[in-house]
Amino acid sequence: MLGGNSGRVPSEVTLDNWQSAPNLHWTFQHIADFLPTAVIARGQGRMAHLPDEHTGLADIAVELPDGESSTVGAVMASTATDGWIVTHRGRVLTEEYHGGMRPDTLHILMSVSKTLISAVAGVLHGSGALNVDALASYYVPVLANSGYAGATVRNLLDMRSGISFSEEYLNPDAEVRVLEQAIGWAPREHPGVPATMYDFLLTLKQKSLHGGPFEYRSCETDVLGWVCEAAAGIRMPQLMSQAVWSRIGAAHDANIGVDSMGTGMFDGGISACLADLVRFGSLYLNNGVSLLGEQVLPLAWVADTLAGGPDSRQAFQFSPDDNRMPGGMYRNQVWFPYPGNDVLLCLGIHGQMIYVNRPAGVVAAKLSSWPLPQHAHMLFSTIRAFDAVSAELR
Secondary structure, three states: OOOOOOOOOOOOOOOOOOOOHHHHHHHOOOHHHHOOEEEEOOOOOOOOOOOEOOOOOOOOEEEOOOOOEEEHHHHHHOOOEEEEEEEEOOEEEEEEEOOOOOOOOOEEOOOHHHHHHHHHHHHHHHHOOOOOOOEHHHHOHHHHHOOOOOOEHHHHHOOOOOEOOOOOOOOOOOHHHHHHHHHOOOOOOOOOOOOOHHHHHOOOOEOOOOOOOOOOOHHHHHHHHHHHHHHHOOOHHHHHHHHOHHHOOOOOOEEEEEOOOOOEOOOOOEEEOHHHHHHHHHHHHOOOEOOOOOEOOOHHHHHHHHHOOOOHHHHHHOOOOOOOOOOOEEEOOEEEOOOOOOEEEEEEOOOEEEEEEOOOOEEEEEEEOOOOOOOHHHHHHHHHHHHHHHHHHO
């Protein structure tokens, strides 16, 4: 029997199968109903209004990755979309919901959560509370006795530590899935699995020098969240509310899944409503300034994210992962799929995305329930669709 904040759970949904295809449309929109969560409050501030200027985008032509021709509407209809929105300089051109989702529905973001954690780190860095060049163990001393000994906060932000961690989602023994056992997102298959997020992170081993090639590992964000909490002296739900969520003009509270000790699932556990994602994504369009006109992310942080480090693209090029983004990079938990910094992405498995096209003034978001965690054709078709919209608007 599952039970989280409300217990209103269909009988067929279990801890074993909530991430399986038949259940995803429901579970991704009801995380707080069956898993423990904590609120990320929007606060009492003003909501950032998104003026409605709906226009026809569905018929815009899209060339798919396989060379076939399609349209924006067809791409959205064929990629298990729960909701999608496109804004142009803060004005809504399209906002659609499917599969029971509504404008106020909190939908799990999966690894789009990582960019939100990075934004908190950026605010802390701007205030002087966090030095990204310092060792992670400076903030969390117990890490000095783990595989993260010698790793810097910068290594975490860019996923360039030397930690051994498998992100093979379909392998139940991969560390990314064992982590879910530790936090209570999956049944415990072995009594030796640690009972908390932080205890699990301390078991990870170093396999290579820190600062090497980019390798996508969710544990990097979990350690980053731990470091942010230590640097600020408060837990992430309150910290994210204070640093980011209450300052972007969000319409609704967000939430984050937590383990038995109240530690957040930093790498993929945040749920939020669709339109609030474009409110957040607009920070990267407007050099850190919210739609309310407040400087939320430091200008220098956004500039660093866009520019990358001196070897960020080389580190990405030599990644052991199959990224399929030639000339791209990963910086501060943000993806750059092309050479240059015109387009940036926040990505999560099963089809979660924030898309920002800076020259076109476009911020878009898509929340989905792909049957499998990764699907290259669905991913790159979605990117192509948003690219096509941006080209039309430019």
